[in-house]
Amino acid sequence: MQAIEDVARRWIGRTEALDRLGIKTQTLYAYVSRGRIVARPDPADSRRSLYDAEDIDRLRRGESPDPARPVAQDRNGARGEADIASSLSVVADGRLFYRGLDAVQLAQQATLEEVACRLWGIRDANLFTGIKPRLDGVIGVSIRARTFAILSRRAEEDVTSRACDRETLKVQAACILNETIDAASGPGPRLHFHQRLARAWKTMDRDSHMIRRALVLAVDDELDPAILAVRAAAGGGAPIAGAALAGLTTLAGSAVLEAMTDASTWVVEARRDPFETSRRRLQATGSLPGFTARTGTHDAARAHALLTAADLPADLVAVYRAGEEVGGGRATFAMALALIARRLELPRQGAADLFLLGRLAGLLGHALDQATNGSPIRARLRYVGPEPGAN
Structure with a gap:
C-alpha cells in the first residue's frame, strides 16, 4: 500500500503532465529524451508511462534538473544503454x-x-x-x-x-x-x-x-x-x-x-x-x-x-x-x-x-x-x- 501511495504522490500521468506544463506530447517526449523529466512504466498499465512530478514542477518554475540526482540520459549513456518506451510486452513477477x-x-x-x-x-x-x-x-x-x-x-x-x-x-x-x-x-x-x-x-x-x-x-x-x-x-x-x-x-x-x-x-x-x-x-x-x-x-x-x-x-x-x-x-x-x-x-x-x-x-x-x-x-x-x- 505504501508503494502505491508513493507512486501516486510522486508520479503523474501524461495528461496531467501536459496540463501542468502547457505543452504538446512531442515536447514532453523531448524533455524525457533529454533527461529533463524522468519517466517510468505505469505499474497498473505497462502501455502507459508516468512522469516525475518534481521534475515537471521544476520545469514550470524554470529551474534546472535536480543536481543531486543523476539525469537519466547521462546515467544510461554512461553505461551504453538506451531507454525505450514499448507497449508490446512486459515481464512482471516472473511472467x-x-x-x-x-x-x-x-x-x-x-x-x-x-x-x-x-x-x-x-x-x-x-x-x-x-x-x-x-x-x-x-x-x-x-x-x-x-x-x-x-x-x-x-x-x-x-x-x-x-x-x-x-x-x-x-x-x-x-x-x-x-x-x-x-x-x-x-x-x-x-x-x-x-x-x-x-x-x-x-x-x-x-x-x-x-x-x-x-x-x-x-x-x-x-x-x-x-x-x-x-x-x-x-x-x-x-x-x-x-x-x-x-x-x-x-x-x-x-x-x-x-x-x-x-x-x-x-x-x-x-x-x-x-x-x-x-x-x-x-x-x-x-x-x-x-x-x-x-x-x-x-x-x-x-x-x-x-x-x-x-x-x-x-x-x-x-x-x-x-x-x-x-x-x-x-x-x-x-x-x-x-x-x-x-x-x-x-x-x-x-x-x-x-x-x-x-x-x-x-x-x-x-x-x-x-x-x-x-x-x-x-x-x-x-x-x-x-x-x-x-x-
Missing part, C-alpha cells in the same frame, strides 16, 4: 505479458496470427484472412536464408515507414509474416501458420499444437539488442521489413541463438546416456548447455509450459531431468525448444527456426510501435578515441 495477457496462458489456445494481431493493435479483423501467396517465391537452402531473403526483398520494395499511415503498415506487416511462413513451409493450403509448418515438416496433426505453442511463446522478450536494432531502424524511417531484418540479423548472431544451437547439440549428445553424459560434461566444463540456476523467471515459465504440453518420450524426458538433477538448475526455453524439435523430428536447425519465425512477429510489432507511436530513443554516443588532431 511474460503480451499487451497485458500472460504469454503462457495465450499459448494454450492462441495462434501466432492471433497474438500478432493483439501485439499490432488489431482488434476488429484478422488481417491474415485472404492474403494470397506470392507467385515469385524466394529460394534458399535454409529457412533462415529464405527468411532473410523475404525481408530484404520487402525492404527494397516498400517505401519508408514515414510515408505510410498506421493501417497501411499493419497490412504490410501481415503480408511480410505471411510471405515468410510461405517461404518456410512451401506451397499448400491456406492453413494457420503452425499448420503450414507442420505440413512442411511432416508433423502429425495431433502434434501441431507444439509448434503453435512454441511460436507464441517465442514472440517477444525483454529489451535486447534485436529490439534496439529494430526500433533504431524504424525510428530512422526504414521500411518495417528493413527494421525487422535489422533485428533478426542481430538476433541470429546473438548469444540467444548460440544457446539454442548448443542446447540442440546437447540433446543429441546426451540422449543415449543422459545422467552419465551430464556428469562428465559438468566435471569438464562446470555447466550444462540449456540449463540455468535461475528459477522463478519468465524464461523458466515458458520452458515449463512447453515441456508439460509436449508429451515427450522417456529418453527426452531423461535428458532434461538429468540436466536439472545433475546440474542443479532448470531447463531454459532454449532447451525446451531443442527438446520439442527432437520430439517432432524437425531438421537440425528446427529449434532456432521455430524461435526466429515466432520472434519475427514480435519484431514486426516493435517496428510498427516505433514507427507509429514510439517515443524518441534516449541514447548517447560517448567518444573515447584519440584527441581530435592527435597524431
